[in-house]
Amino acid sequence: MSHTAHIPSHRKPRQRASKSALRAGVAGGVLSTIAVAGAAGPAQAEPVTQTIEMPTITTGLSTAVAASAQATQQVALDLETRAYEDAAAESAAKKAKKAQAEAVRKAEAKKKAEAKAEAAERAERASRTAERTTLSAPAGSSSGNSSSASAPSSSSSTATGSAGAIVAFAKAQVGDAYVSGGTGPNAWDCSGLVQAAYRTVDIDLPRVSQSQSTAGTQVSLDNLQPGDILYWGGAGSAYHVAIYVGGGEFVGAQNSSTGTVQRSMDYDRPSGAVRVL
Template identity: 65%
Template sequence: MSHTAHIRSHRKPRPRSASTLALRAGVAGGVLSTIAVAGSAGPANAEPVTETIEMPALTLESPALATAVALSAESTQQAALDAQLQTQENAAATKAAKAAKKAKDEAVRKAEAEKKAEEAARAEAQERASRSSERTTLSARSTSTPSGSVGTVISFLKAQLGDAYVMGATGPNAWDCSSLVQAAYRQVGVDLPRVSQDQSVAGTQVSLDNVQVGDILYWGGAGSAYHVGVYIGDGQYLDAANPSKGVVIQDLSGYPASGAVRVL
């Protein structure tokens, strides 16, 4: 016997397992699934028993799956639309709130401006009424107006009673001391200098004991006076006094003049 000859194994053939379960799933176009079950252990040459079960296939063409997918897509689309609508509503609400606040602020500003304008108009009306009353009172206190050129000067001065005092103003409703005196004498053709210093030396110097109606009174030195007025008689003079008084009639006893000049 050749050394390379096949020597039969002395092992006994191993018996097959008591049962064998084989699951074979095949999807061919999603149509069938097959389950094969082997029979009980037996002789090696026993024929297997095969049972074929047809199972429903789930494909995208399945009505149930298609409906579920459609519902899911519709739900997702609706959620997106709802979110977009909510965003638009929030933006519109914010814009409306800003517009309402702006309109309210504008209304408040307008109301405040109107209130201030009304208060200013009321104050101006009261001031005019006060000036008119003061002018009437001062006219009643004043002495009788002389005739001639002096009378013309005094009449002009009394017509300005109650006007405002404003430094540098030259009328017709506001004056400083020297512009009022200059304007009064211009009514009779006398052209006086513009400032107090020059007016205090514009005519003939007279003593305060001999002062007459129509003479110019000055305060300070002759040629360096800081204020002027016009004597109207009975120890009184008329002048554009200061911003708080305006054009008034005052008593010399309360504010004695430094000197006087006569130009008429």
């Protein structure tokens, strides 16, 4: 026997395999648990994703977007309509203002034209009166009877037959308007009235004053008969005509200011006369 056989050993006793296996098992279990937990993480998120009702949210959102788009479109349409209405109203206002200004301008122009025509008529009448006075003075002094020119012997009461019809027609038009180029039935110029009066007895006279002043036999102003044609200006160049109705009066379409009137020859003495009947 050895002398060391009874001496106890100072080495640590070896761990038994069971303890090592236990420790290894514990460690493995922990790691396995961790691994399982890690692997279970994504698996736990999947049910959350599946429980979100995305179709419901999407449908509601689409409806809201569609409603908003429709409302926006309606607002845009309303604004466009209002803009169109405003533009139309502005255009109508401008046209009305322009039309009113044009009407005022035409009225003023017409008034000026009428005043000018009336002034010209007065001037021409005064000039013709002065000229006739100068020309007739020697004849009046030689005959010794200056009143015969202003007092024709015939009167309207003696107008019969064709002359009576012409005179009646002319008088019936008194009060009608004067229109340049007018031939009736409610508006005349001077030669248009004379032509229409003679047409009642089937006599077709020329249309214009110049031709009517030479359409018959020249007669003196102191030997007039109802129905004779009076003219102002020269024979063949007359600028105005009328119908003698007797009693020292005539009917004529004078101008736009007076219209068709019956006046005394003293109002505007004619230059001459022609007899057609």
